[in-house]
Amino acid sequence: MNQVSEIHDDVQLNVKDEQQMQDAQDPLRDLRELFVLPDGVIYLDGNSLGALPKATADIVAKVVSVQWGQGLIKSWNDAGWIEMPHRVGDKIASLIGARQGEIICADSTSVNLFKVLHAALMLAKQSPHDAQKRIVLSERENFPTDLYIAQSLCKQHGFELKLVDAHQLQAELANGDRIAVLMLTHVHYRSGAVHDMLLLTKAAHAVGALTVWDLAHSAGALPVDLHASNVDFAVGCGYKYLNGGPGAPAFAWAHPRHANVMEQPLNGWMGHAAPFVFTPEYVPAEGSHRLLCGTPPIISMAALECGVDTLLAAKPLGGIHALRKKSLALSNLFIELVDKTCAGFGLSLLSPREDLKRGSQVSYTFESIDGYAVMQALIARGVIGDFRAGYKSVDGVMASPDILRFGFAPLYIRFVDVHRAVNHLREVLEGKEWKQSRFKNRSIVT
Numbered sequence: 001m002n003q004v005s006e007i008h009d010d011v012q013l014n015v016k017d018e019q020q021m022q023d024a025q026d027p028l029r030d031l032r033e034l035f036v037l038p039d040g041v042i043y044l045d046g047n048s049l050g051a052l053p054k055a056t057a058d059i060v061a062k063v064v065s066v067q068w069g070q071g072l073i074k075s076w077n078d079a080g081w082i083e084m085p086h087r088v089g090d091k092i093a094s095l096i097g098a099r100q101g102e103i104i105c106a107d108s109t110s111v112n113l114f115k116v117l118h119a120a121l122m123l124a125k126q127s128p129h130d131a132q133k134r135i136v137l138s139e140r141e142n143f144p145t146d147l148y149i150a151q152s153l154c155k156q157h158g159f160e161l162k163l164v165d166a167h168q169l170q171a172e173l174a175n176g177d178r179i180a181v182l183m184l185t186h187v188h189y190r191s192g193a194v195h196d197m198l199l200l201t202k203a204a205h206a207v208g209a210l211t212v213w214d215l216a217h218s219a220g221a222l223p224v225d226l227h228a229s230n231v232d233f234a235v236g237c238g239y240k241y242l243n244g245g246p247g248a249p250a251f252a253w254a255h256p257r258h259a260n261v262m263e264q265p266l267n268g269w270m271g272h273a274a275p276f277v278f279t280p281e282y283v284p285a286e287g288s289h290r291l292l293c294g295t296p297p298i299i300s301m302a303a304l305e306c307g308v309d310t311l312l313a314a315k316p317l318g319g320i321h322a323l324r325k326k327s328l329a330l331s332n333l334f335i336e337l338v339d340k341t342c343a344g345f346g347l348s349l350l351s352p353r354e355d356l357k358r359g360s361q362v363s364y365t366f367e368s369i370d371g372y373a374v375m376q377a378l379i380a381r382g383v384i385g386d387f388r389a390g391y392k393s394v395d396g397v398m399a400s401p402d403i404l405r406f407g408f409a410p411l412y413i414r415f416v417d418v419h420r421a422v423n424h425l426r427e428v429l430e431g432k433e434w435k436q437s438r439f440k441n442r443s444i445v446t
């Protein structure tokens, strides 16, 4: 080993000591023990599929073998199955500034978005002065499913989906007489950029538009206050920071000023005022309970409840505000170490550097087309992040670049993990490990 690399190693060691100290002083450090995390894996993809809480397997097994196996149909009452969409919704409420009884847990994010966006469009149509309001405004790079749902609803109901870049939203709203609904995702799935929910909701209301916010990358990662921001409708995802497991049920919320007048398009018996009276006519349930449609998936919801309970275990330690503080410290450390040790290897930071503007993930573009291979090489070393392909616009121009994405779920990521992950990243890039052909085969799910 030559002198230069010895010095380099010393510096690395000191940095690592510092991180071990940060972990020792982290008030949330013990929460990691609540999760199953495979040996040798640094999991930086909790923003896409949250890790498994240790309690989940036993709870799901109990729901299956005791509640279902022994209790059979009696468990709808005896085990409280029928209340689960509300009970789990109430647990999520405290994380996002909603009140008890306002959130239902059901279906997928896509389906819930369909319900609340439809409700918003119908409210806009019913408003007597608003015949000219026929635009749904969103961000060009919003998550595709959100855009597809909006396209479908706009086509069905005579609205136009207008897509602009994030920085153009405020100007659009300022001249937004024709805007019926502003539909946005709070934290961007690619860049991790956070929208100012309060400011944009205010701007939308100023021109008489309603707002629909998707909290997929916010709920459980950073504080949201739906009431303080005066939002109209919101949806969110159960399998990301809420750790509900693959395909976990999602949630939906409507402001109480709309909940009793809104019409959701999927009228099902679970959203009926009296499901077990079995009348042929649909009468909507009180408030947001009408957002339910069919029978809740109890086994999946039991896993989600366990995920949410695990997140709520942070409450005595400062709750979502403490989680946010740690997540920012983790992502700042990642950015700082990549700046210091990976300079010149073709990575460019896509996420905002400013804390207020960044969610709980950090994304980079890579100079060559092989960003996917870089991520695969990292995964082979046990550092799991993910890759999101860019896309070309209709005229063939690259409208959005490929990205490498690293999520920092503050419940179970340590400062020392960040240090190790960046070391692996540096080694993959420095040694051009990603050039090996085995890293270039793309699986279906990236």
Ligand SMILES: *Cc1c(COP(=O)(O)O)cnc(C)c1O
Pocket: 108, 109, 110, 111, 143, 145, 146, 185, 189, 214, 216, 217, 237, 250
């Ligand atoms: C993850 C995510 C979804 C997921 O929708 P599903 O219906 O669960 O597939 C939707 N929207 C956004 C913004 C997301 O990040």
